[in-house]
Amino acid sequence: SITRQVRYSQNNQNSLDIVLFVNGLPIAKGEIKNPLTWQTFEDAIIQYKNNRDPSEKLFEFKKRTLVHFAIDPDEVHYTTRLNEQKTEFFPFNKGREYAVKNKKFTRAGNPDGSSYKTEYFWKKVLQKDSWLDIIGTYIQYQSKQILGGQKKEWIVFPRYHQLDAVTKLKDATKLGSRYLIQHSTGGGKSNTIGWLAYKLYSLFDNTGTKPVFDSILVISDRITIVGQLGETIQQFEQTPGIVEEIQNATSLAENLGNERKILVSTQQKFLNLLEKLETRKGKNFAIIIDEAHSSQSGISATKRDQT
Numbered sequence: 001s002i003t004r005q006v007r008y009s010q011n012n013q014n015s016l017d018i019v020l021f022v023n024g025l026p027i028a029k030g031e032i033k034n035p036l037t038w039q040t041f042e043d044a045i046i047q048y049k050n051n052r053d054p055s056e057k058l059f060e061f062k063k064r065t066l067v068h069f070a071i072d073p074d075e076v077h078y079t080t081r082l083n084e085q086k087t088e089f090f091p092f093n094k095g096r097e098y099a100v101k102n103k104k105f106t107r108a109g110n111p112d113g114s115s116y117k118t119e120y121f122w123k124k125v126l127q128k129d130s131w132l133d134i135i136g137t138y139i140q141y142q143s144k145q146i147l148g149g150q151k152k153e154w155i156v157f158p159r160y161h162q163l164d165a166v167t168k169l170k171d172a173t174k175l176g177s178r179y180l181i182q183h184s185t186g187g188g189k190s191n192t193i194g195w196l197a198y199k200l201y202s203l204f205d206n207t208g209t210k211p212v213f214d215s216i217l218v219i220s221d222r223i224t225i226v227g228q229l230g231e232t233i234q235q236f237e238q239t240p241g242i243v244e245e246i247q248n249a250t251s252l253a254e255n256l257g258n259e260r261k262i263l264v265s266t267q268q269k270f271l272n273l274l275e276k277l278e279t280r281k282g283k284n285f286a287i288i289i290d291e292a293h294s295s296q297s298g299i300s301a302t303k304r305d306q307t
Contacts (some may be wrong), residue, residue: 008058014051019058019065020126026058027135030069041077044070045089054082067157071117075109090284092160094120094123125163134158138195142235162192171197173212173286190232193218193288197233197262200286201242214283215256220290221267229265258286 006029020028027165031044040104048068058064059082069092076092092148096109110117124130139157158166165181172179203212218233230245245264252265267289 007178009053009056020131022132022135028066028067028069029065030071031200034071035074040074041070041075044072045077048079048082048089049085049087052082054084061153062141063156071118071121073118076118076121076160078157079176080157083139090159090256092121094160094164095215125160136164137198138163140235144245156191157272158191159188159194162195165192166195170198170203173200173203179214180224189290190228193290194233195289197286199259201260201262211260213286215260216230216262216286216288217256217286218262218290219267221282233262233264250253256283 001021003019003021004017008015008016014103018028019026020030030100031047033039033044034039046304048070052059056059059068061081066080068079068082069091077089078092079089081087083127091108093108093110095106096111097106110120125134128279129264134157138158139155142156143151143153146152164306165212168180169181181192183192196217197216200213201211201216205212220270230243231242241261243262243264252263256263
């Protein structure tokens, strides 16, 4: 449900433009601005930083609302933690294409819509099934120890390009084709891979009884990246034992197809295993390659094309 003009404090008469509830629990809130009254999403962000007390129960981190939106007809931005002037907002926009000398580029913002640029947010993202999927699959609480023994905590919420990439790949995967996703630096590629791995793991055929894939394999050509991917994917793990970081080719061979898992390994281990895949006939594997562009030549590329 959505409630408008929600008063949230016993200390003042402030109200929120909208609050989204699921089973009566406040999950998200939004401040909506109208350029016709000389206000944009930037004014909403200023309002969050200056006039929304993080100690109010509705705003407390991990206690109530999980995400806070700043919205106008042109752009959507969000944060998962209010911290006064230190609050950090992220764009939840689709990007806007433009051309220079017949070359296409993407910049910040949104493309023109049939009525207004952010209609996708209301008509697609907040559509019931989509919104419940975001809550159930994508929103994650994460933490880690940092220097000095302190614990850093945060809530992960997908940016639009991550949600769009995972959804499109999941919907198209049953066609059995190959896909290439271009992810900009700092765009949260590891999280996209993690969400995609779980989506493919839970993908079933049209009867709803048989998994499409017997295992999901996430590979990279760099050991350090494999460790980071393994850590990221395990943070999303909801059922213990699904994710396994492979230490050697023998372990990879034993796991492939014998038990449904999400396996994280180096590309070298996988390439050494290709000839043994003949013994896994009848099995289907989803393979997610991190930084595929760095291994597009030589023996690696030749073996890859054989899969």
